Amino acid sequence: xxxxxxxxxFLLFFVGFQFPAVSxxxxxxxxxxxxxxxxxxxxxxxxxxxxxxxxxxxxxxxxLSDLCLNEETGTAVAAETLYNLELTAKSRNGRxxxxxxxxxxxxxxxxIEITGDQNAPNCTxxxxxxxxxxxxxxxxxxxxxxxxxxxxxxxxxxxxxxPMKPTAKLLFGIRNxxxxxxxxxxxxxxxxxxxxxxxxxxxxxxxxxxSVSLIEGAGHNYGxxxxxxxxxxxxxxxxxxxxxxxxxxxxxxxxxxxxxVQIYGEIVHFRGHVxxxxxxxxxxxxxxxxxxxxxxGRTHSYRSTAYVIGCMSSE
Numbered sequence: 001x002x003x004x005x006x007x008x009x010f011l012l013f014f015v016g017f018q019f020p021a022v023s024x025x026x027x028x029x030x031x032x033x034x035x036x037x038x039x040x041x042x043x044x045x046x047x048x049x050x051x052x053x054x055x056x057x058x059x060x061x062x063x064l065s066d067l068c069l070n071e072e073t074g075t076a077v078a079a080e081t082l083y084n085l086e087l088t089a090k091s092r093n094g095r096x097x098x099x100x101x102x103x104x105x106x107x108x109x110x111x112i113e114i115t116g117d118q119n120a121p122n123c124t125x126x127x128x129x130x131x132x133x134x135x136x137x138x139x140x141x142x143x144x145x146x147x148x149x150x151x152x153x154x155x156x157x158x159x160x161x162x163p164m165k166p167t168a169k170l171l172f173g174i175r176n177x178x179x180x181x182x183x184x185x186x187x188x189x190x191x192x193x194x195x196x197x198x199x200x201x202x203x204x205x206x207x208x209x210x211s212v213s214l215i216e217g218a219g220h221n222y223g224x225x226x227x228x229x230x231x232x233x234x235x236x237x238x239x240x241x242x243x244x245x246x247x248x249x250x251x252x253x254x255x256x257x258x259x260x261v262q263i264y265g266e267i268v269h270f271r272g273h274v275x276x277x278x279x280x281x282x283x284x285x286x287x288x289x290x291x292x293x294x295x296x297g298r299t300h301s302y303r304s305t306a307y308v309i310g311c312m313s314s315e
Contacts, residue, residue: 024068024077028142031269036181037287038142039269040065040079047071048114050131051273052153053176053285053305054079056146060178062287062305064269065151067133069112071097079142080135080149082110094129103136110139114155128275128283129155153285159237160279163312166205170212170310172229172245173198173220174265174288182289182301188258191294195260195302197222199247201229203282203310208233212308214245221260223250229267233274241270241286241308255295265290265304272308282310 026040040054040063050067065079074085074097082099088106089096094115096106103109114131133151140149177195179187198218204211210231217225227245234240244266255261265288272284285307292300 026066026068026077026079026081028079035268037268038063038079039271042066042068042077049156050153051156051271051285052131052133052151053287053307054149054151055176055305056140056143057148057150059143059146060176060180061143061146062176062178062180062303064271064285064287065153067131067151067153069097069131074099076112076133078133078151080139082112082133082135082139085110085112102139108136110135127155127157128281131155154275154283156273156275158275158277160274160276161235161237162233162279163205163210163274163282164276164279165312168203168282168310168312170201170203170282170308171198171218172201172212172214172227173307173309174263174304175307176305177292177302178304179300179302181303184301186298186300187302188294188298190256190258191260191292191300192302194221194249194251195263195292196220196304197247197263199225199227199245201227203231205231205233208235210239212241212243217247217250219250221250222247222263223252224248237274239272239274239282239284241272241284242267244290257294257296259295260292261295262293263290264293265306267306268303270306270308280312282308282312284308 045068047070054063054065067078069076076082084099085097088098097112099110135149177192197220199214201212201214212229214227225247229243268287270286275281288306
């Protein structure tokens, strides 16, 4: 009987050591009925809070995820959970946390990098930073068969119920174009090399409602562009966006056969934050689905991540 008690005590210690308890959890939410999107949300964060787009590799599956990093315990909760993170680098440019036992070098390890700020041009407030999160190998558990989960986003030090101004210039961008979760596999070589881009928009806000008129491409492949987006402010520092857009390749002539000439997209789900104690900045991420038209006249279904960034405090 004494041996049994000792064995039980040892096993309990071992299990507790291997799998530290965490007070936060990320709930997998399906925000749109009938759509495969998963948005991993954390209700309360006891640490560094963040939000970003999530991409699984090698499939390219796009999702969204909150982040909660406890820098004291070395635990990061998001779509995937990382343990045993240590502060391995620190400078004026940011800091890096790694699980040193998880890989032979930093690129193989589970890690988080918090670097610089994530402010819009001419917009500074409350130390908003950018972060990147990598879970590798056996740490990737939510989607079978994937070797990496990569989250790219921003930290959320403080929010405001509403933007500080009723009008602003915004930038709406498309990234991470993929056919994962579309049921199609028609992308020819070269198509998505010029599929991503940015669009300028004029935003206006009244009470809990807002609208964004997308007016022109901002480079990164897009020329002529248009679209209308609706914004809903929750009053707790968060917002959602819905709507659609169309953009054309900035190249007018001389396209290659597989080159994108036009892209159409509609927002599946999008959420973000009114950042700064005075509502100085808007940042957010979402998922888009739509069609790409190539120069040969073929259409291709796609999904992608999307982002919005805008500064309320600049003139």
